[in-house]
Amino acid sequence: MNDSAKRRPTDLVVDDKKNMLSLMKKILGADARVLTAERGLDALKILEAEPVDVVLCDLRMPDTDGVEVLKLSKRVRPQAEFILMTAYASVPTAVEALRLGAYDYLIKPFDPQTGRAVVLRAMGRAATALPGTEVGARDDEVLPDMLARSAAMHELSDLVKRVAASDATVLLLGETGTGKERVARALHRLSNRSSQRFVAVNCAAIPAELLESELFGYTKGSFTGANKDRPGLFEEAHQGTLFLDEIGEMRLSLQAKLTRALEERAIRRLGESSERQIDVRLIAATHRDIETMVKNESFREDLWYRLNVAVVRIPPLRERRDDIELLAAHFLRELPPMRDRRLAGFTPAAVETMEQYDWPGNVRQLRAAVERASVISTADRIDVGDLPPEVVKATASRVANSALGSLTWAEAQKRGRRETARRYLKEVLRRHDGQVADAAVHAGVERESFYRLLRRYSIEPDEHRGRIRKDDDD
Numbered sequence: 001m002n003d004s005a006k007r008r009p010t011d012l013v014v015d016d017k018k019n020m021l022s023l024m025k026k027i028l029g030a031d032a033r034v035l036t037a038e039r040g041l042d043a044l045k046i047l048e049a050e051p052v053d054v055v056l057c058d059l060r061m062p063d064t065d066g067v068e069v070l071k072l073s074k075r076v077r078p079q080a081e082f083i084l085m086t087a088y089a090s091v092p093t094a095v096e097a098l099r100l101g102a103y104d105y106l107i108k109p110f111d112p113q114t115g116r117a118v119v120l121r122a123m124g125r126a127a128t129a130l131p132g133t134e135v136g137a138r139d140d141e142v143l144p145d146m147l148a149r150s151a152a153m154h155e156l157s158d159l160v161k162r163v164a165a166s167d168a169t170v171l172l173l174g175e176t177g178t179g180k181e182r183v184a185r186a187l188h189r190l191s192n193r194s195s196q197r198f199v200a201v202n203c204a205a206i207p208a209e210l211l212e213s214e215l216f217g218y219t220k221g222s223f224t225g226a227n228k229d230r231p232g233l234f235e236e237a238h239q240g241t242l243f244l245d246e247i248g249e250m251r252l253s254l255q256a257k258l259t260r261a262l263e264e265r266a267i268r269r270l271g272e273s274s275e276r277q278i279d280v281r282l283i284a285a286t287h288r289d290i291e292t293m294v295k296n297e298s299f300r301e302d303l304w305y306r307l308n309v310a311v312v313r314i315p316p317l318r319e320r321r322d323d324i325e326l327l328a329a330h331f332l333r334e335l336p337p338m339r340d341r342r343l344a345g346f347t348p349a350a351v352e353t354m355e356q357y358d359w360p361g362n363v364r365q366l367r368a369a370v371e372r373a374s375v376i377s378t379a380d381r382i383d384v385g386d387l388p389p390e391v392v393k394a395t396a397s398r399v400a401n402s403a404l405g406s407l408t409w410a411e412a413q414k415r416g417r418r419e420t421a422r423r424y425l426k427e428v429l430r431r432h433d434g435q436v437a438d439a440a441v442h443a444g445v446e447r448e449s450f451y452r453l454l455r456r457y458s459i460e461p462d463e464h465r466g467r468i469r470k471d472d473d474d
Contacts, residue, residue, distance in 0.1 A: 008033045009123045009336070010050055014043040014057040014069060015085070024056060027112045028119060031336050040064035040072075047076045053126040054103075054119055059086035067097055074101050081122035085110075124334030140326055143186040146179065147330055150320035156183075156312065163310045164190035169262065171307040172285035174314030177364030180285040181245060183314060188241040193281055196240030199233050204246040212254050213270055216261075222271025234267045234278050241281045247307075248288035248299065255300045262306045317359040317366065324355050327363060331370040332382070343374055347383045349458045352418070354387065356395045422457050426464065434465030 009032040013024045021036040028034050035050060037043040040063050046052065055073050059066040066084045073082055084097045084105040097105060103122045106115055142148045142157035163170055164187045172180045181200060188198045206214055213223075217232030233242060244250075250258070261267050262282065266275040284307055293299035317324065325346070332343060346354075350373075359365050373386040384392060425439075432438040439461075440450035454461065 009053045009126070010035065011054045011056060011119060011123070012037065012043060012046055012050070012052045012080075014038075014040065014055065014061070014066075016058065016061045020058070023112060024115065027116050031116070031120060032123065040069045043069055044072050044076065047073055047080070052077055052080045054122045055080055055082045056115075056119060057082065057084060059084055067100070070097055070100055070102055079126065081126045083118060083122055120336050121334055123336055143183070144189045146182055146186060147326055148320070148323045149326055150315075150322040152315045152320045153323060156314065159312055160187055161190060163187065163312065166310070167191075167281055168310045169281070169307060170283045170310045170312060171290075172283065172312050172314060173290070174285070174287060175316045175360075175362055176287050177362030178314040178316055179363050180287075180314060181243065183312065184241075184243045184245075184283045184285065187283060188243075188281075191241070191281065193240050197237055198241045198243065199237040200243040200245065201233055202245045204249040208251045208254070211250065212257065215254075216257070216267050216269055218270035219272045222269075226271070229269075232267065232269065234261065234280055235276065237280045239279050241283060244282065244284045246286055247284040248286035248290060248293060252298075252300060255303045259300060259303045259306055262303075317362045321355050324359075324366065325351050327366055328354055328370050331367045332374060335371060335374050343377060343382060344380045345382070347381050347458050348456050349384050350382050350387060353384050353392060353395045357391045358394070418457070421453070422459065425453060425457060425459050429459070429461055429464035434461045434463070436461050 011028050011032045012035045013021055013028075014037045015021055015024075016038050018038070021038070025034045025036060032053070035046055035052070037046055038061075040061055043055070043057065047055070052073075055069070057066045057069050057073075066086070070082050070084065073080055081103040082097075082101065084102050085108055086105065103125065104118050106118060140147045140149055142153055143160055146153075146157075148154065148157070160183060170184075170187060172183055174180050184200070185198060188194060201214065203211060213230075213232065215232050215234060217230050217235060218226050220226055220228050261278070264275070265279070266277050268275045290299055290304060290307075294301050294304050328351070329345060332345065354366070354369075361368075369388050369391060370382075372388055373382045377383070377386040428439045428442055429436075432442060436450055436454070437447055440447040443450060445453075
């Protein structure tokens with residue numbers, strides 16, 4: 001194992017306020033070695049001398065600003081991930097930082113655990129960067145922060161990019177856990193509104209009686225507890241994007257008000273008589289069957305027509321199994337090292353088990369399964385036994401109960417090749433008493449290639465040593 005794999009990750013926190021440095025050192029101390037600097041010049045000296053993985057830097061400092069530190073960081077230590085902190089909510093500056101290579105930004109004041117989560121993700125990405133390659137370069141990134149290889153997701157990517165170029169209202173349809181909010185954020189980042197705010201709200205998470213005031217705002221005295229005027233989320237998203245997740249849970253009376261807002265491009269705060277003009281792009285999402293809801297009169301037909309301008313259907317994970325191994329490996333890399341070790345990946349058997357499972361919770365469930373397996377695993381690679389029981393049991397039952405004729409031609413070929421390959425390799429090893437060199441000559445392949453085949457099909461040569469003598473004795 002090389003030195004970079006053994007050492008603890010190193011984080012550098014740059015802020016002119018000592019209380020912020022102390023707080024972040026306390027929050028991140030269990031995950032990494034934390035270095036601190038109060039000035040940009042001090043940060044530069046540390047970057048030149050220390051193997052920094054992640055930089056967490058304030059925007060405003062006495063001697064320089066965070067953007068300049070970012071530029072210096074990318075020049076001195078290009079593999080380090082950079083996170084910008086600002087109390088000024090300067091979105092254009094943050095966008096510039098992202099353009100220059102920053103991983104993310106945090107608006108002060110932020111919850112310490114939220115900050116820790118962002119830093120941990122950045123540490124995960126930094127750990128995957130290879131010397132001599134561009135940090136964070138990912139050939140499989142079909143949309144911003146979305147990885148895929150499947151044809152279905154490439155088709156989705158093409159559609160999203162075309163829709164993003166317009167200002168049309170978008171409706172995202174997909175099962176729970178397919179990544180609807182991630183697609184919504186990609187739409188925003190690819191649009192001409194990307195320098196403005198992206199405001200997200202889950203309609204199912206807010207009580208029905210409060211959702212109206214959250215969306216449209218209210219004036220002082222409009223109801224008990226309204227002690228001051230407050231703008232709603234439509235106004236906060238002015239010139240940006242408003243994302244309404246789970247719009248199918250919205251009550252009919254509020255649907256009527258939303259329909260009018262979309263038609264008139266204007267909203268009225270609760271308790272106010274005049275309307276306010278808004279410039280907002282709306283993206284809505286739901287896991288429910290909206291057309292059936294319209295027929296059942298539980299969703300307004302006029303709102304459906306307003307939303308049914310650009311409909312994007314996100315395929316469930318079971319319809320894009322080619323992405324499972326890629327996503328699982330990505331989620332594993334994002335996890336911080338545990339017990340001073342980092343897992344090398346998955347065994348072929350574990351990958352096959354994951355690819356055969358249907359993942360009713362989709363990508364969200366896959367991420368949780370990988371995190372669980374990383375905690376359970378005691379070897380260098382995650383194996384079948386480390387996966388959640390429901391994944392292993394369902395896959396075993398599916399394999400046992402599925403007749404060959406129920407498979408597609410591609411699935412049947414894949415299963416046949418794997419079963420034949422495992423039987424062949426085991427038999428050749430048995431004939432040559434587990435001696436890989438002799439087995440490779442018999443198979444007509446190079447020894448290193450034979451070793452790769454054994455690793456691919458999870459076969460241990462030692463298990464086949466002494467079998468000839470044992471068979472003779474029998």
